[in-house]
Amino acid sequence: MIIMARKILLVVLGVAVTACGSSSEERGAAAGDRSRSAAAPPAEQAVVLFLGTSLTAGLGLETEEAYPALIQRRLEQEGLPFRAVNAGVSGETSAGGLRRIDWLLREPVGVLVLELGANDGLRGLEIDQMRSNLREIIERTHAAHPDARIVIAGMEAPPNLGRVYTRAFRRVFVELAEAYDAELIPFLLDGVGGVPELNQADGIHPTAEGQEIIAENVWAVLEPVVTEMAGAAVR
Numbered sequence: 610m611i612i613m614a615r616k617i618l619l620v621v622l623g624v625a626v627t628a629c630g631s632s633s634e635e636r637g638a639a640a641g642d643r644s645r646s647a648a649a650p651p652a653e654q655a656v657v658l659f660l661g662t663s664l665t666a667g668l669g670l671e672t673e674e675a676y677p678a679l680i681q682r683r684l685e686q687e688g689l690p691f692r693a694v695n696a697g698v699s700g701e702t703s704a705g706g707l708r709r710i711d712w713l714l715r716e717p718v719g720v721l722v723l724e725l726g727a728n729d730g731l732r733g734l735e736i737d738q739m740r741s742n743l744r745e746i747i748e749r750t751h752a753a754h755p756d757a758r759i760v761i762a763g764m765e766a767p768p769n770l771g772r773v774y775t776r777a778f779r780r781v782f783v784e785l786a787e788a789y790d791a792e793l794i795p796f797l798l799d800g801v802g803g804v805p806e807l808n809q810a811d812g813i814h815p816t817a818e819g820q821e822i823i824a825e826n827v828w829a830v831l832e833p834v835v836t837e838m839a840g841a842a843v844r
């Protein structure tokens with residue numbers, strides 16, 4: 610039943626992606642401005658940069674309800690010296706993220722949480738190009754910040770694109786995590802995708818409660834990373 614629900618959600622997402630992505634370039638520029646103004650942590654704090662889509666941006670919700678803001682609260686509760694920066698843009702593709710990454714890397718990025726690829730899959734874009742874009746984002750991050758850690762959010766492609774495509778799509782995130790010694794969130798929407806009461810009326814974007822579950826999915830992988838980094842910094 611969980612698999613079927615996930616498939617239903619992905620089919621619905623495939624139908625609706627055109628509407629949410631039609632002006633992603635304009636929104637990308639605006640998000641770049643917002644993230645630049647928001648990403649001004651004190652000198653002793655490194656940035657946890659969330660580069661992603663509407664799932665990260667928290668479309669339809671208040672800024673403080675999106676999972677990066679919830680992660681910020683966890684960081685503060687644990688006394689960890691990081692600041693979460695939400696660089697999510699609705700309709701963003703891996704190519705759009707690549708166009709924005711250089712400016713975002715002007716901040717002291719300690720961790721990059723890479724949540725891109727979902728819209729590539731929904732549009733049936735070339736998997737090799739998506740892989741190349743994501744790889745370039747990771748490599749530019751390491752070039753700008755050699756000690757930065759990478760967390761990759763895994764996603765699923767719509768089943769109507771066929772098993773060959775969906776399997777190859779899913780594998781990209783695993784391969785990149787292995788190649789760059791990155792941490793992997795197996796499926797960002799685990800526990801949320803296909804659950805009507807955890808998604809907004811469009812059936813696509815999580816509610817505030819859904820974002821809380823996403824935050825837990827992310828924190829389970831991110832927390833050991835930032836804890837280790839904070840410990841290393843004081844030794």
